[in-house]
Amino acid sequence: MLDYAALNALAAVVREGSFERAARALHVTPSAVSQRIRQLEERTGGALLVRGQPCVATEAGQQLCRHVERVGMLEHELRETLPALGMGGGEAGDERVTIRVAVNADTLATWFIAAASAFAAQEPGALLDLSVDDQDHTAERLRSGAVLAAVTALAQPVAGCNSEALGTMHYVAAASPEFVREHFAKGVGARTLAEAPSLVFDRKDRLQARWVRRICHRNVETPRHWIPSPSAFVEAACSGMGWGMHPVSMVADALREGRLVELVPGSTLPVPLYWQHARAAPKLLERLGAAVRAAAGSGPHALG
Numbered sequence: 271m272l273d274y275a276a277l278n279a280l281a282a283v284v285r286e287g288s289f290e291r292a293a294r295a296l297h298v299t300p301s302a303v304s305q306r307i308r309q310l311e312e313r314t315g316g317a318l319l320v321r322g323q324p325c326v327a328t329e330a331g332q333q334l335c336r337h338v339e340r341v342g343m344l345e346h347e348l349r350e351t352l353p354a355l356g357m358g359g360g361e362a363g364d365e366r367v368t369i370r371v372a373v374n375a376d377t378l379a380t381w382f383i384a385a386a387s388a389f390a391a392q393e394p395g396a397l398l399d400l401s402v403d404d405q406d407h408t409a410e411r412l413r414s415g416a417v418l419a420a421v422t423a424l425a426q427p428v429a430g431c432n433s434e435a436l437g438t439m440h441y442v443a444a445a446s447p448e449f450v451r452e453h454f455a456k457g458v459g460a461r462t463l464a465e466a467p468s469l470v471f472d473r474k475d476r477l478q479a480r481w482v483r484r485i486c487h488r489n490v491e492t493p494r495h496w497i498p499s500p501s502a503f504v505e506a507a508c509s510g511m512g513w514g515m516h517p518v519s520m521v522a523d524a525l526r527e528g529r530l531v532e533l534v535p536g537s538t539l540p541v542p543l544y545w546q547h548a549r550a551a552p553k554l555l556e557r558l559g560a561a562v563r564a565a566a567g568s569g570p571h572a573l574g
Contacts, residue, residue, distance in 0.1 A: 275306055371399070375500050419558065441541060442538050443533040494512075
């Protein structure tokens with residue numbers, strides 16, 4: 271039999287980032303958490319944590335954390351049909367389950383919080399741990415086991431997962447009218463794009479490069495400002511700092527009011543998105559998926 275008190279301690283340290291915060295979450299002492307994890311490491315014959323600020327799980331530790339998450343979701347289902355299981359006898363915090371999900375920043379800034387809020391209202395005993403990565407890379411977190419579900423641009427299911435189409439997020443290349451007059455008076459082409467400052471979210475962001483290839487039919491290196499915040503990204507474009515790729519739904523008002531204009535009208539870049547999740551998922555993960563599909567298909571930021 272696995273020692274679930276020790277497994278819960280391991281999961282809490284990985285989730286909270288330190289022994290002290292894990293101890294507070296479990297209402298035990300840090301020494302108790304340390305002892306449980308040490309015993310678990312002795313039993314498994316290897317390190318389960320890389321001690322640091324924050325503490326992170328080793329590959330073996332990640333496997334055990336995934337197991338704890340799945341068990342927690344199954345126990346959550348049991349408590350729905352057998353409420354007496356949730357009454358006493360366990361440490362504080364045992365009755366809540368945390369689901370780790372990877373999303374891209376634009377999804378999080380537009381429609382995903384509606385899904386998360388609807389799910390949280392339906393499932394008060396469940397918590398979400400959201401991590402942000404580029405839509406072309408969130409599937410890697412699913413593949414590594416760091417998360418149980420992800421919003422991703424990858425249609426092909428990750429091994430052991432199902433993939434469901436959510437819709438398409440459309441991006442527009444836009445800048446302030448003043449910026450366009452200053453840098454693109456002679457048109458938008460390889461020469462002007464190579465000189466005009468651009469806005470890029472982070473080093474994984476390839477949307478701008480993809481759009482440039484569509485317009486110029488070749489790669490063009492552009493001067494770049496790196497701005498890893500969706501709201502600051504839009505603000506920087508409106509202020510004339512550079513041009514960038516924006517979700518159409520996020521900048522619809524700015525385009526309508528003339529604070530932003532398209533560099534090349536009608537040249538939006540479509541990015542299909544998918545919901546991938548562990549196969550044979552517990553009902554709790556299925557309910558999260560239902561909330562995600564509903565939010566992606568409705569509201570002001572609905573996917574196309």
